[in-house]
Amino acid sequence: MSVLEIDSLRTFIKQRSGVVRAVDGVSFTIEPGETVGLVGESGCGKTMTGLSVMGLLPNGGYIADGAIRFGATDLAALGERGMRRIRGNEIGIVFQDPMTSLNPTMTIGDQIAEVVRKHRRASAQAAMARAEEVLALVGMPRPAERLSQYPHQLSGGLRQRVMIGIALACEPKLLIADEPTTALDVTIQDQILVLLDSLKERLGMAVLLITHDLGVIAGRADRVLVMYAGKIVEKAATGELFRRTRHPYTAALLASIPKLGEPTSRQLYSIPGLPPDLSHPPEGCRFAERCSFATEDCRVEPVLGGPDPSHPYACFHPIGHGSTLTQPEAIDGHQQAANQGSGSDLLVLDHVVKEFPVTSGGLLQRSVGTVKAVSDVTLTIPRGGTLGLVGESGCGKTTIGRMIVALERPTSGRVIFEGQDLSALTGTELRRVRKDLQIMFQDPYASLDPRMRVSSILREPLQIQGAGGRAEQREHVASLLGEVGLNPRAMELYPHEFSGGQRQRLGLARALALSPKVIVADEPVSALDVSIRSQILNLMRRLQATHGLTYIVISHDLSVIRYLADRIGVMYLGKLVEVGSSSDVYDRPAHPYTLGLLSTIPVPDPDVERAKQAAAVAGELPSAMHPPSGCRFRTRCPMAREQCAAEEPALRSFGADHLAACHFPLQTPVSPLLGAGVPR
Amino acid sequence: MISYIIRRVGQAIIVLVGVTIIVFILQHLLPGSIARAIIGPRASALQIAAFNRQYGLDRSLPIQYLSFLNQLIHGNLGYSFKQNMSVDAIVAHDLPNDLLLVGASLVLALVIAIPVGIIQAVKRNGMVDYVATGISFVLYSMPSYLLGLLLIAFFAVDLRYLPAEAPQQPTITGVLSDPAGLVLPIATLTLITCALFSRYMRSSAIDSLAQDYIRTARAKGLGQVAILFRHLLRNSLIPVVTLVGISLPGILTFGLIVEQLFNFPGIGLAYFNAAVDGDYPVVFGVTVLVALVTVLGNLFADVAYAILDPRVRYD
Numbered sequence: 002m003s004v005l006e007i008d009s010l011r012t013f014i015k016q017r018s019g020v021v022r023a024v025d026g027v028s029f030t031i032e033p034g035e036t037v038g039l040v041g042e043s044g045c046g047k048t049m050t051g052l053s054v055m056g057l058l059p060n061g062g063y064i065a066d067g068a069i070r071f072g073a074t075d076l077a078a079l080g081e082r083g084m085r086r087i088r089g090n091e092i093g094i095v096f097q098d099p100m101t102s103l104n105p106t107m108t109i110g111d112q113i114a115e116v117v118r119k120h121r122r123a124s125a126q127a128a129m130a131r132a133e134e135v136l137a138l139v140g141m142p143r144p145a146e147r148l149s150q151y152p153h154q155l156s157g158g159l160r161q162r163v164m165i166g167i168a169l170a171c172e173p174k175l176l177i178a179d180e181p182t183t184a185l186d187v188t189i190q191d192q193i194l195v196l197l198d199s200l201k202e203r204l205g206m207a208v209l210l211i212t213h214d215l216g217v218i219a220g221r222a223d224r225v226l227v228m229y230a231g232k233i234v235e236k237a238a239t240g241e242l243f244r245r246t247r248h249p250y251t252a253a254l255l256a257s258i259p260k261l262g263e264p265t266s267r268q269l270y271s272i273p274g275l276p277p278d279l280s281h282p283p284e285g286c287r288f289a290e291r292c293s294f295a296t297e298d299c300r301v302e303p304v305l306g307g308p309d310p311s312h313p314y315a316c317f318h319p320i321g322h323g324s325t326l327t328q329p330e331a332i333d334g335h336q337q338a339a340n341q342g343s344g345s346d347l348l349v350l351d352h353v354v355k356e357f358p359v360t361s362g363g364l365l366q367r368s369v370g371t372v373k374a375v376s377d378v379t380l381t382i383p384r385g386g387t388l389g390l391v392g393e394s395g396c397g398k399t400t401i402g403r404m405i406v407a408l409e410r411p412t413s414g415r416v417i418f419e420g421q422d423l424s425a426l427t428g429t430e431l432r433r434v435r436k437d438l439q440i441m442f443q444d445p446y447a448s449l450d451p452r453m454r455v456s457s458i459l460r461e462p463l464q465i466q467g468a469g470g471r472a473e474q475r476e477h478v479a480s481l482l483g484e485v486g487l488n489p490r491a492m493e494l495y496p497h498e499f500s501g502g503q504r505q506r507l508g509l510a511r512a513l514a515l516s517p518k519v520i521v522a523d524e525p526v527s528a529l530d531v532s533i534r535s536q537i538l539n540l541m542r543r544l545q546a547t548h549g550l551t552y553i554v555i556s557h558d559l560s561v562i563r564y565l566a567d568r569i570g571v572m573y574l575g576k577l578v579e580v581g582s583s584s585d586v587y588d589r590p591a592h593p594y595t596l597g598l599l600s601t602i603p604v605p606d607p608d609v610e611r612a613k614q615a616a617a618v619a620g621e622l623p624s625a626m627h628p629p630s631g632c633r634f635r636t637r638c639p640m641a642r643e644q645c646a647a648e649e650p651a652l653r654s655f656g657a658d659h660l661a662a663c664h665f666p667l668q669t670p671v672s673p674l675l676g677a678g679v680p681r
Numbered sequence: 682m683i684s685y686i687i688r689r690v691g692q693a694i695i696v697l698v699g700v701t702i703i704v705f706i707l708q709h710l711l712p713g714s715i716a717r718a719i720i721g722p723r724a725s726a727l728q729i730a731a732f733n734r735q736y737g738l739d740r741s742l743p744i745q746y747l748s749f750l751n752q753l754i755h756g757n758l759g760y761s762f763k764q765n766m767s768v769d770a771i772v773a774h775d776l777p778n779d780l781l782l783v784g785a786s787l788v789l790a791l792v793i794a795i796p797v798g799i800i801q802a803v804k805r806n807g808m809v810d811y812v813a814t815g816i817s818f819v820l821y822s823m824p825s826y827l828l829g830l831l832l833i834a835f836f837a838v839d840l841r842y843l844p845a846e847a848p849q850q851p852t853i854t855g856v857l858s859d860p861a862g863l864v865l866p867i868a869t870l871t872l873i874t875c876a877l878f879s880r881y882m883r884s885s886a887i888d889s890l891a892q893d894y895i896r897t898a899r900a901k902g903l904g905q906v907a908i909l910f911r912h913l914l915r916n917s918l919i920p921v922v923t924l925v926g927i928s929l930p931g932i933l934t935f936g937l938i939v940e941q942l943f944n945f946p947g948i949g950l951a952y953f954n955a956a957v958d959g960d961y962p963v964v965f966g967v968t969v970l971v972a973l974v975t976v977l978g979n980l981f982a983d984v985a986y987a988i989l990d991p992r993v994r995y996d
Contacts, residue, residue: 057899088902096900101893105992106915115911116901151991167901 002072003030004175004207005054010067010077012046012053019280023049023062025231028305031175036201036208038222038239040215042254042530044276046231047211051177053077054209055094056084071175090120093168097180099160103152109136110148113166120171135166138203140196156621158189165196172204179211186393187557188618191601194221213531215255216603219243220610227251230277230287233305237312240607247307247319250288257535258605259564261587268542269535269564275500286316294318347518347551348382348405353414355400359626370626374400376575377414382568384518387545387552389566389583391559391598395622396572398555402521405553406438407431418519436466439512443524445504449496455482455507456492462514481510484547485540502533506540513544521553526561538564559602563587568658571595574625574633577652581659591661591668594618594634632664640665682987689983693976700972701753704965705746711961714738718961719762758966763958768966771951776970777853779947781863783936786870791925794875798882799909799917802890805883813879820876825935829869829942836865847945856946866943874932881924882917889917919989926982930975 012024024046031037039047052058054069054076069076076087088094096102104112113132117123123131129148136144139162152160161181168176178197182190198221201208210222218225218239225242227235227250235248246252256270274291277283283290289299296318303315355375375397382388390398403409404416407423416423418434426434442448449458459478463469469477479489485506496504505525512520525541526534538561545552554565562569562583569586571579571594579592590596597618604610620637623629629636635645644664652660653670661668711718716732724732733739737748752759758768801810820828837845847866848859856863889895890913898912937949944950948967955963987993 055900057896085902085904088900090902094900096893096897098893102897104894104898104912104916106919106990107911115903119902119907153992164897167897 004033004035004071005031005209006068006070007050007054008068008070010050010053010069011065012049012058013063013065014049014059015061015063016280021280022231022282023279024053025279025282026067027228027231027233028067029226029233029236031207031209033174033207034201034205035224036198036210036222038218038225039209039211039228040213040218040225040254041228042213042276042532044279045228046279047228048179050228051094051179051209051211054175054177055088055092056081057088057094086120089116089168089173090171091173092175092177093171093173094177094179095161095164095168095181098184099157099164100184102164103160105152108149108151109155109163113163113170116167116170131170132166135170136163138169138200139163139166140192141166157185158192158621161185161189161193162196165193165200169200169204169206173206175207175209176201177209177211180213181210182217183212183214186622187559187598187601188393189621190217190603191617192619194603197221214603215258215531215605216610219605219607220603220613227254230282231279232287232315234288234316235312235314236305241312243605243607245312245321247312247314247321248288248316249292249294249318249320252320253291254531255605257532259535259538259560261560261563261599261602261604265564265583268539271535271539272532275502275533345384346381347384347419348553349415349417350378350380350401350405351415351417353378353401353404353411353416355397355404355409356412372625373575373628374625375404375411376628378572378575378577380570380577380580382519382551382553385545385549385551386568387554387566389562389569390553390555390572391557391562391569392572393557393622395574395625397575397625398572399523401572402440402523402553402555405519406440406521407435408440436462436515437518438521439515439517439519440521440523441505441508441512441525444528445501445508446496446528448508449504449511451496453495454492455494455496458496458507459492459511459514462511466515468515477514481514484513484544485510486536500533501529502536505529505533505537509537509540509544513548516548517550519551519553521555523555524557525554527556527558534561541565559587559598571598574622574628576633576662578634578663579661580652581655581661585656585659589655589659589668591655591659591666591670592634592663593638593640593665593667595661596667597637632662685987685993686984689980693980696976697972698750700976701750701969702746704968704972705749708961708965709742715961718959753969758969759962761955761960761962763955763960764963768963771963772948772966772970774851775946775948775951778851778856778945779936779940779949781853781856782866782870782939782945782947783932785863785867786874786936787925787932789867789871790874790878793871794878794882795914795918795921797875798879798921799886799913801879801883802886802917803905803909805887810883814883817876817879820872821880823873825869825873825938826942828872829865829939832865832869833942845943847940847943849944849946851946866939866945869939869942870932870935873935874928877928878921878924881921885917885920886913889913892916915989919986922982922985922989926979926985929978930971933971933974 008028010024010027011022014021014023027050029037039050041047049058049062053064056076064077067077071087071091076084110129110132113135114125114128117128117131118125133144133148136147141147141159141162155163181197182193185193194217197208210218212218222239225237225239226233227248229250235242235251242251246255253270253272257272259269272291277287277290285300285302286295289295298317303317305313305315307313307319353375354377356371356373359370359372378401380388390401392398400409404411410424418438423434456475456478459481460474463474463477468474478492482489482491487503487506496507499507522541526537529537542565544550552565554562556562567583569581569583570577571586571592573594579586579590579595586595587599590599600613600617618637623636630646631648632645632650635641638645642665648664650662650664652662654660655666655668655670708715714729715738716729717724720728720732737745756769758772760767761771764771797813801813804810833845836843843864844862846862848856848862850856850858895908895912898908936947937953939945940947940949941953951963952967
């Protein structure tokens with residue numbers, strides 16, 4: 002018998018603007034011990050499906066129709082009292098953000114014990130003993146000590162382990178994991194996914210894994226459901242879905258992800274447009290508007306079906322019957338040449354160090370230490386090239402980006418732009434140089450002033466630099482909007498009237514406004530959905546070619562970095578541990594950390610993902626206030642030996658322009674030790 | 682936690698010293714001189730010199746300040762020549778009455794405002810919420826003397842349930858022996874304070890309700906009561922505690938008006954009368970005292986804050 006059987010579920014949310022049909026006729030089952038992946042972009046109804054099962058819908062949300070059979074009970078008709086016996090007991094749930102999902106004023110132990118006391122009628126002592134057991138189960142180091150700690154004393158990864166502990170404390174039959182790793186670093190994501198898998202085996206439970214990440218799905222799910230605009234459009238066993246994709250939406254999603262093995266000379270496939278507004282869903286196929294195969298037939302709603310009952314899809318023109326996605330055009334020679342960089346050095350980082358003092362106390366501040374954000378980084382960036390910086394959060398990559406655009410002054414060392422040391426410039430000189438150094442931020446929501454119209458946002462840099470008269474500036478703004486693919490009418494709108502992807506286009510237009518030479522893009526696409534991501538990445542590459550821009554792209558996502566960058570720097574805890582061409586770093590990594598990072602990226606290919614074993618990088622990032630002696634990575638390195646603690650490894654050459662700092666590298670170095678010269 | 686409290690007490694002492702410096706400077710900025718202000722405008726130069734010598738006013742200002750501070754530390758707030766008694770005696774006499782008035786109103790206001798705010802947050806945009814919001818807006822926007830007068834007009838004049846005047850025996854035991862007379866002054870102060878606190882409690886509880894950890898608590902299968910008491914209450918009290926600390930001087934000000942209105946034998950009334958009479962030692966003494974109460978209130982809020990929020994404790 003199925004653990005969960007959802008039948009024609011409709012979940013609506015009443016809002017001021019109308020009724021949003023968030024889940025619109027969804028049916029599926031989950032068998033015991035099975036992991037079912039529910040995948041789709043934000044707003045497609047996957048989270049609402051999960052919350053419907055738990056009876057935790059937001060204000061205004063209600064189940065309009067359908068049944069959710071859990072064993073013999075219909076959860077849709079159970080009511081609040083009955084649901085309380087199910088939640089946390091028979092069905093557990095893990096949410097996306099471990100930073101906000103735990104009560105900041107309660108100890109970890111109390112938060113886990115609470116659920117045990119509620120459902121097991123255990124004494125306070127027995128519940129606390131169980132909490133300790135559960136913490137050990139979820140791989141928390143020193144569980145007994147953690148019981149009396151508060152959430153703010155734990156890192157994000159450890160907090161997510163606590164969340165999993167709460168969900169599993171009563172050994173539920175079903176675990177709903179709603180984007181359990183989206184807020185975490187790749188290395189921690191990998192650890193948490195491995196943990197979820199092993200717990201599923203040990204406890205024999207079923208898992209509903211909700212995610213937007215096809216790579217995560219490929220490695221962890223037995224079966225996959227693809228959702229679009231409130232409906233399931235395709236479902237199949239994982240291998241089958243990835244090998245014989247039928248629905249154009251699934252195919253388009255897969256095609257828009259930059260893949261590690263593919264040449265980067267092509268544009269990424271991108272899905273045009275935006276998902277529909279679910280308060281007024283379109284008639285017929287909901288994907289038709291964005292689908293390259295859509296015809297007149299698609300005005301009628303397709304039902305989930307097809308010749309193979311184990312692989313149904315809802316489409317009249319499935320992939321595989323002579324129709325395939327058209328490959329996007331290759332990037333022309335001119336554009337490619339621009340990507341390589343033209344040799345001369347535009348930017349040089351020369352032994353750059355950045356330390357932030359940490360103070361405590363209110364009135365009488367005393368220094369309690371320094372955070373060593375960037376430690377002795379030397380790098381050159383050629384004109385017209387793209388440098389990618391990767392590493393876990395807290396490795397110093399954003400600080401380097403901020404020093405390049407002179408938002409931050411190095412504690413020591415120099416940032417040299419076109420031969421001039423940025424920190425030696427006076428106020429006026431610096432202001433003049435700033436027009437050549439622009440930055441594009443991660444969060445398209447927070448980085449645009451909500452009370453300024455687009456025209457003012459884009460004109461502001463022109464006004465500050467005194468570029469042209471009013472009419473000229475307006476004309477320039479209109480042409481900027483055109484370049485980033487927005488309608489000039491957008492000028493009169495406010496940022497909240499745009500979608501996330503459109504806002505990121507605005508961010509790019511603002512960075513472009515002064516025709517800079519350098520743009521630092523700090524996580525330019527990590528806040529965006531997969532289909533929108535590829536639009537922005539394509540746009541960034543096109544603009545680089547037409548404007549001769551030099552990019553510094555900062556990202557934790559190695560596939561994004563590989564697609565954009567021709568040189569890649571890998572950072573760990575303030576240190577540059579490896580730098581080289583993209584093929585050096587991806588195909589011949591010399592540093593164990595680089596290799597570890599590479600194997601943690603979830604790849605949307607089930608065969609590759611299944612072949613992976615344990616988590617590739619163990620443990621957590623040490624404190625940047627007290628970095629480990631010698632090699633900073635040694636505490637997490639599988640190859641670390643005594644020498645690594647005693648002696649800091651210097652950068653050594655592993656081929657032309659390929660450097661890594663490791664005593665026991667994975668490749669053979671070509672020269673014993675590098676001299677004092679600036680590495681290229 | 683101990684080191685946190687020690688740090689906060691240290692800061693409180695610095696603030697108090699600052700207040701004494703300001704009060705000291707104000708004393709010396711009085712038109713004419715202190716001596717003339719006290720012994721009168723017709724005093725001869727000789728009399729003034731004698732007065733200055735007697736009270737050490739001929740010494741240098743820093744020395745005078747240190748002796749002023751020394752007196753304060755020994756609990757000597759000054760001497761009222763107008764009333765011919767020490768300010769200490771006036772304060773010791775009136776202060777318990779104020780502690781009763783302000784303390785009782787503060788406790789009552791919190792006891793009412795916290796549950797009302799939470800109920801409003803849980804049932805927000807419903808009938809209960811609208812009614813409670815309406816009442817608190819009316820109360821909060823009403824001048825305290827008007828509210829007091831309305832209460833007097835209704836309960837004392839029309840219905841004749843309660844006396845219009847506060848207890849007139851000046852000692853605390855005397856005040857307590859006439860509880861009916863306390864009802865209207867305390868009610869006036871409570872209603873105004875409560876309106877402010879319940880607004881804050883409501884918005885703070887609404888913020889907390891929207892937090893992910895409340896959803897986590899629901900996902901554990903907890904009932905409404907457990908969620909409200911174990912997860913919501915403590916988190917939404919955190920901002921309110923700060924408010925209580927900083928609004929203490931404001932409540933004292935309202936208290937002054939209420940004392941005046943009900944002829945309540947408290948410091949506020951003494952302060953008011955001293956200000957009208959130009960009885961400067963009382964004015965300055967009470968100012969230092971109010972500063973002390975304010976700083977203590979903030980200290981209390983800081984400590985309560987640290988108890989409620991573990992993130993502050995370990996900074």
